[in-house]
Amino acid sequence: MLLPPGPAPWPLVRNLPHLLNNKPTFRWIHGFMKEMNTEIACIQLGNVHVIPVTSPEISKEFLKKHDAVFASRPITKASEYSSVEQWRNGEKKEAEDLLDVFISVKDSNGEPLLSVAEIKAQCTELMLAAVDNPSNAIEWALAEMINQPRVLGEAVEEIDRVVGKERLAQESDFQQLNYVKACIKEAFRLHPIAPFNLPHVSNADAIVAGYFIPKGSHVLLSRLGLGRNPRIWEEPLIFNPERHLSASRAQGVDLNEQDLRLISFSTGRRGCTGIAFGSAMTVMLLVRLLQGFTWSPPPGQEEIDLSESRNNLFLAKPLHALAKPRLHSSLYPLH
Structure with a gap:
């Protein structure tokens, strides 16, 4: 059974079996917090080992x-x-x-x-982080854009204007492709790769935004809660890249969010070490897909199914779309 809220201002959950029986746990946690009308909760797990x-x-x-x-x-x-x-x-x-x-x-x-071992560890972390997060964001972005032809057309028009059709886009073009980057950032906001950020442990008692955080607490930021917070984002469940253009008009769109209104690659001293690498990979992947092909739903299908998997935040059904080449054949690799 759930206990009533603990010492103010913490809702307190102590029953581990109840927590684990409500799978997927992250959806239960977010539902519980919504029911309690709180944006912070304390979950006491006792001596529980975290399994890698x-x-x-x-x-x-x-x-x-x-x-x-x-x-x-x-x-x-x-x-x-x-x-x-x-x-x-x-x-x-x-x-x-x-x-x-x-x-x-x-x-x-x-x-x-x-050392060789340290180099391997760095390469492993960069490969794991730089492949899963960008590929998930691009799959969602492309699915959302196919269902919104106006958004898809705006992105393609920007690529044609900046890059043209006589060559493939290069990293040097990215600075001018703000609408495309806004589409990616919106995918990071609405469809994060994971429900929570990696846990961080407080090394001292602290008060954050009026909440007492005891020393030794494992603190998890909700990517889902931040990106879909209705107090921060207007119509948070709508895919709308324009929201990032108005906020970034002066310096251009940055996929990383310093103000923690969403989490793409994390931030701060313990943030992702591969932000630049992951950002470049993500932008290049979407730009080349949009530049090289005209996209539409498969024959006989009016739009892409955007249902979210119950057990994770991926598409419930892998993206299937019709791609038609839109550049000269000489620009496509033969192998």
């Missing part, structure tokens, strides 16, 4: 892939990590990709800043 999402077996397989990449560079000296050795013995001097940047970075004494 990635199992040891999956981690080992992932690292095997990294080993293959480390050893794939042309070498003049046999080594388990040939690319690292090339930098360490001076055979290689110019960075070709992200891996080379990690290998070549040095500390104030001119020594390698990162």
Whole structure:
């Protein structure tokens, strides 16, 4: 059973079995908070261990892939990590990709800043964070835009005006593609990759916005609650990219939200280290899809089904759409 609200101003939940029996838990938590008319809640779980999402077996397989990449560079000296050795013995001097940047970075004494294990960890985090979040946002953005031909047309018109049809869009074009970035930011707002941000632990008692946060608390920000908060966003359940243009007219649209009105890549000292990398990947993916193809619902279907999966925040049904080339055939890779 749920207990009544605890010491003001905290609604307090102590019954772990009740919490776990109401799956998916994140929907139950948000429903409970809405029922209690509160934007903050305390959930006491006792001595509960947090189980990592990635199992040891999956981690080992992932690292095997990294080993293959480390050893794939042309070498003049046999080594388990040939690319690292090339930098360490001076055979290689110019960075070709992200891996080379990690290998070549040095500390104030001119020594390698990162070990092989640390480089692998950084690459793993960047790959996991930079693939799932952007791909989810683009799938939702494209689905929403296909159902709103006006929005889709505005984005395509901007790309044609800035880039044209004689070449493919490049990263140097991104600064001028604010409407496209607004579409992406709206997808991050309305359709976050996960219901909560990664947990952070308070290292001291604190008061935030009038709420007492005890030392040792695991604090989770609700991506869902922030992005769909009706006190912050007008018509929060409507996909409306224009809302981000008016707020960013002077400096352009930034996919990262510093004011925490939504969470795209997190913020602050514990924010995502791959914000620039993830932002560039996300914009490039949507720009190339819109520039290269004309999009519409599949034959016999009037619009895309935007139903949300009950167990997560993904589309209930994977996106299926009709894509027709709109550029000269020479601009499409043959393989």
